[in-house]
Amino acid sequence: MVDLLFLAAAALCVISACAIVTCKNPVYSVIGMLPFFLGIAGLFVLLEATFLAAMQIMVYGGAILVVFLFVIMLINLRPEEIRDDFSFGRYLGLAALAGVTGGVILSFVRAGVPPDGELERAFAMGIGSREGQEAMSGGVLFGSAESIGLTLFRQYVIPLELVGVLLMVAILGAVILSKKKL
Amino acid sequence: MNWSELSELLPVGVVLAAALVVVFLDLVIAHKDRYALPMVALAGCVLGLGSLIQNYLSLTTYYKQSPPWFSGAAETAAGAFNPLILGGHFSIDLFGFAIAGVALLAGALSVLSSAHEEDDSALSSGEYYGLILLAVAGMMLLGFAHDFLTLLVSLEIMSISTYILAGSRRDLKSGEAALKYLVLGAFSTAFLMMGIAFIYGATGKLSLSEVLIPSEQLVSSAFLIRGGLALLLVGVLFKVGAAPFHFWIPDVYEGAPTGVTGLMATGVKAAAFAVLGRLAFETFGPRYAHDWAWLFAAAAVLTMAVGNFLALRQENVKRMLAYSGIAHTGYLLLGFLVSPNADGIMLADQLQNAVFYLLAYALMTLGAFGVVGLVREDGRRLERLEDFAGLSKEHPGLALCMAMFMFSLAGLPPFAGFFAKFLVFKSAVDAGYVLPAVLGVLTSVASMAYYLRVVRAMYVDPVRATKPGEAPAGARCRYSWTTNLLIYGAGLATILLGLFPSGPTFLLR
Numbered sequence: 001m002v003d004l005l006f007l008a009a010a011a012l013c014v015i016s017a018c019a020i021v022t023c024k025n026p027v028y029s030v031i032g033m034l035p036f037f038l039g040i041a042g043l044f045v046l047l048e049a050t051f052l053a054a055m056q057i058m059v060y061g062g063a064i065l066v067v068f069l070f071v072i073m074l075i076n077l078r079p080e081e082i083r084d085d086f087s088f089g090r091y092l093g094l095a096a097l098a099g100v101t102g103g104v105i106l107s108f109v110r111a112g113v114p115p116d117g118e119l120e121r122a123f124a125m126g127i128g129s130r131e132g133q134e135a136m137s138g139g140v141l142f143g144s145a146e147s148i149g150l151t152l153f154r155q156y157v158i159p160l161e162l163v164g165v166l167l168m169v170a171i172l173g174a175v176i177l178s179k180k181k182l
Numbered sequence: 183m184n185w186s187e188l189s190e191l192l193p194v195g196v197v198l199a200a201a202l203v204v205v206f207l208d209l210v211i212a213h214k215d216r217y218a219l220p221m222v223a224l225a226g227c228v229l230g231l232g233s234l235i236q237n238y239l240s241l242t243t244y245y246k247q248s249p250p251w252f253s254g255a256a257e258t259a260a261g262a263f264n265p266l267i268l269g270g271h272f273s274i275d276l277f278g279f280a281i282a283g284v285a286l287l288a289g290a291l292s293v294l295s296s297a298h299e300e301d302d303s304a305l306s307s308g309e310y311y312g313l314i315l316l317a318v319a320g321m322m323l324l325g326f327a328h329d330f331l332t333l334l335v336s337l338e339i340m341s342i343s344t345y346i347l348a349g350s351r352r353d354l355k356s357g358e359a360a361l362k363y364l365v366l367g368a369f370s371t372a373f374l375m376m377g378i379a380f381i382y383g384a385t386g387k388l389s390l391s392e393v394l395i396p397s398e399q400l401v402s403s404a405f406l407i408r409g410g411l412a413l414l415l416v417g418v419l420f421k422v423g424a425a426p427f428h429f430w431i432p433d434v435y436e437g438a439p440t441g442v443t444g445l446m447a448t449g450v451k452a453a454a455f456a457v458l459g460r461l462a463f464e465t466f467g468p469r470y471a472h473d474w475a476w477l478f479a480a481a482a483v484l485t486m487a488v489g490n491f492l493a494l495r496q497e498n499v500k501r502m503l504a505y506s507g508i509a510h511t512g513y514l515l516l517g518f519l520v521s522p523n524a525d526g527i528m529l530a531d532q533l534q535n536a537v538f539y540l541l542a543y544a545l546m547t548l549g550a551f552g553v554v555g556l557v558r559e560d561g562r563r564l565e566r567l568e569d570f571a572g573l574s575k576e577h578p579g580l581a582l583c584m585a586m587f588m589f590s591l592a593g594l595p596p597f598a599g600f601f602a603k604f605l606v607f608k609s610a611v612d613a614g615y616v617l618p619a620v621l622g623v624l625t626s627v628a629s630m631a632y633y634l635r636v637v638r639a640m641y642v643d644p645v646r647a648t649k650p651g652e653a654p655a656g657a658r659c660r661y662s663w664t665t666n667l668l669i670y671g672a673g674l675a676t677i678l679l680g681l682f683p684s685g686p687t688f689l690l691r
Contacts, residue, residue, distance in 0.1 A: 093429055154183075158271050162323065162335040165198065169316050169339060172205065173346035176309040177360075 002046060009042035030068045037061040049143040187267040190241075190274045193234040193282060194322050197289075200226020201315035208308025216306050220297035220664065223311035227290035227318065231283065238279055251276045251530035253328060254391055254464045266328060270389050273328035277463075280537040281325030281456040284544050288449030289318035291548040291668050295555050296441030298662030304350050305439055313350075314445065317343035321453035328464075329388040330378045333457060337374070337421070340453055341367050344446055348438040359437025366420070366430040374417030380410025391464040411465075415477065418461065421454035424481045424515060425488040428508045435504035436565075440555035443500065447507045447551065448544035455514060455540060462518040463529055471522040478515055479618045486512030486625040493632045499554050500565045502632055503547065506591060509629060510543055516622055517606035521613035528612065535605035542590070542598035542679055549672030550587040553580055556659040556669075567635060572645035577659050580666075581640045583673040590676045592633040593626050598679035605683075 016036040023029040037060045044053035141147060152160055204222050211218060242248050245263045253265045253273040265275040272278075293314060299305035320340030327333040345367060349360025378388075384406035387393050393407070420427040435443045466474045489509030496502035517536035520529065557564050557573070574581035590597035603626060610619040679685065 096426055155269060156331060157183075158268055159331045159335045162332070162339065165316065165319070166335065166339050166342065169313065169343050169346070172309045172313055172316070173342065176304055176307065176313065176346060176350055177352070181303060 005042070006046055009039045009046065012036075012042070013039035026072045027069070030065065030072060033065055033068070034061060037065070047143075051143060051145045051148055183269045184267075190237060190267055191272065191323075191326070193230045193237060193286075194319050196233050197226055197230040197286070197315050197319045197322065200229065201312040201319065204315065205308045205312040217297070217300065219306070219308050219311050220293050223293045223315055224290055226315050227286050227293065230318075230322075231286045231290075234279060234282055234286065237274075241274070249275050249279070251533045252460070252463050254467060255526040255530055271329055271332045272323075272326040274326060277456070277459060277533055277537070278326040281452055281540075282322040284452040284537070284540050285318050285321035285325065285449045287541075288321075288445055288452065288544050288548060289314055291544075291552070291672065292441045292445040292449070294664045294668040295444055295548065295552040296439070297664040298556075298660060299439070299441070302351065304352050305441075310347070310350055313343045313347050314442075317347065317445065318449065321449050321456075324453040325456045327457075328390050328460070330382065330390065331388055333390070334371075334375065334378060337453075337457070338371065340450060341371065341421075344442070344450055347442040347445070348434055350442065351439045355437040356439065357437075359434045362430055363434045363438075370417045370420035370427070372417075373413050373420070377410045377412070377414030377417060380406050380413065384410065390460050394465055394467075394470060396469075411474075415461070418454065418458050419481055422451060422458055422514075423454075423508055423511050425485040425508065425512070428485070428488065428511075431508055432501045432504040435507070436498060436500045440500070440551050440563075443504075444548045444551035444555075447503070447547050448540075451507070451511065452540045452544065455518075455536070458515075459518055459533060459536065462520055463533060466520065468520055468522050468524045468529075471520045471524070475519050475522075475613075475615070478519055479615050482512050482515035482519070483618050483621050484512075485509070485515060486622055488512075490625045490629045490632075493629065496632070497567050498565050499567055499570065499636060500551075502567075502636070503550060503554070506629070506632070507547065509625065510547075510591075513603060513606055513622055513626070514539055514543075516610040516615070516618055519610050519613050519615045519618070524613065532609045532613065535609045538683070539602040539606050542602040542676070545672045545675045545679065546587045546590045546597075546599055549583060549669050549676065550591070552665050552669045552672070553584045553587070556580065556662065556665055558658070558660055567639050568643070570636060570639040571643040573640040573659075580659060580669060583669050584640060585637045586673050586676055588633040588636050590680070592630045594630075596677070596680045598676045598683070601680060601683040 012035055016032050016034075016039065019032040020029045020036065023032060037056060041053040041056040041061070044050070044056060200223065204219055204226070207222060208216070208219060238249070241263075247263060249263055249265055252275050255275075265273045267274055293311060296305060296310070296314075304310060317340050320336050320338075320343060323336035324333065324340060327336050345360055345364045348363050349356050381393055382388060385393050416427070423431050435447065438446065462474075462478065486509055489505050489507070489512055493502050493505035493509065496505060514536060517532060517539060520532070524532075554565060555563075557569060570584075573584070586597060590599035593599045593603040595601075603622075607619045607622055610616075610622070
């Protein structure tokens, strides 16, 4: 049952991601992001990360999607203004990039596809183990807002503070790029 | 977590505070007093450097020995120097100190080379200098970062600041550079994050030195880890600008304001090499050298070839320097080839050589971009090779420095570039990678052709008339004491480093 749900959510993600990239009309592309975010939220639920699933829908499905739509409406792009100016050189560059990236990845997985159950075992030994995660956050329920808050503000408080610096960079950037007279 | 260890990050705090001061100062001072802003930014970099040196000295006095070159080389005995602080998020080792030092130097010099842009309101604003300082803070954090999460956040602080800085001149070319840099940079960060996600998913660890410690788990999830590391390396090779991930460099370097180009070519590169160095020396180390070093070697050879041969065709000096930067990434990669049977001393030596290269490269490149930023006519920026004709007659001092930077970049003695190249080639040969080193020497000889073209343009080429009917005049430069200070200082340092290459290591004792 869980496998079926996983496949459904994953298929939803992949199909809508392809639709986002291939749609000519930018509004359709943005609308395509909604099923994509829902699919990701579904994957989070299957991983028992319920708090993240709720955040995914509220932050991405709600706020970010609307901001995207606003931007597209404000710049008011008409479909006929969107050109496909892919030149030969760019195709060549893309092909080279794809080839080399694929080659690098392939050469390192040439050890072969892992036998059945190996991936699951690997995940179970890593973060997938609920017991390990719950022990780390003092016995609170895995995936809850409480456990995420505890991990974030105890173990990872310094990267969290650094994200604050990152936000300041973004604010300064908005000022310097958009203000008419500095 | 021991909070008193936070004092080890004081240099970063100083730079962050200076960034805030610059931004707020811009709001309270009169528009005509804006020349004070670069001075405050410069003071931030100098204070940061002072605080870094103070930290180094107090650590050395406390432990009665200098910090190890990287955390893997630290002794494990009780009471010995433990470079890992704040729960393993940062590693306070010599490599980190060196990268932070190069970042501060690059920041200070690019502030100096931007200080004459007072006619451009965006390039003389507090936000511009604040962003330079924030980028420098990101680079310093990247030098010390020792787990994937800190590394990723620091990398983004640095990258997003430079995306914005690239577009800060707010004309078409600058905008194109910023957009290209943003899109391709975000793309590479996606690779990096996917790689980190794979590795974390497989091992549950984030510490750079721990993810590949042999265990049953590592064997069982080798597939995921290999895929993850490959993705991670794609992201890192993109950030350092190695072929075949170098397509963005020429356009971005050409379009960005020249002061920012200098920062991108040196500080950003040094910080990206900090990540690469930690991966090569701490994560892979000699144990996995058989698996990974050939990839670095292949990337190094390809990068040297692509950079040097494409630079031959360039007519724009900024683009030429961009391709030369790609070539130098290739030489630097040679310095990160680890031998399977290397011991701690050899690894420390190699790291020291690579850091020397980063320092020498930062000085000569920032100096060269400083000269390029000054050459202009009727307020127009000139960047083409022919615009440099006659520079030796109009501005003999600048032309002499530019010639020195070119000779040094080409790797001629007695300049710093010669010893830098010699040391990384020696590293590669010692580690047993003779063929890449030989190819490095050969491409380095080929590079002489395009560096000497600049010298020929300045000293030999006839001056063309700019307007029909007018007498021909040589290249004219804007006068700026800050940029002159940068150029002559970098020129002096290039000679001194070349004559006394052991100077920086002597200071470390």
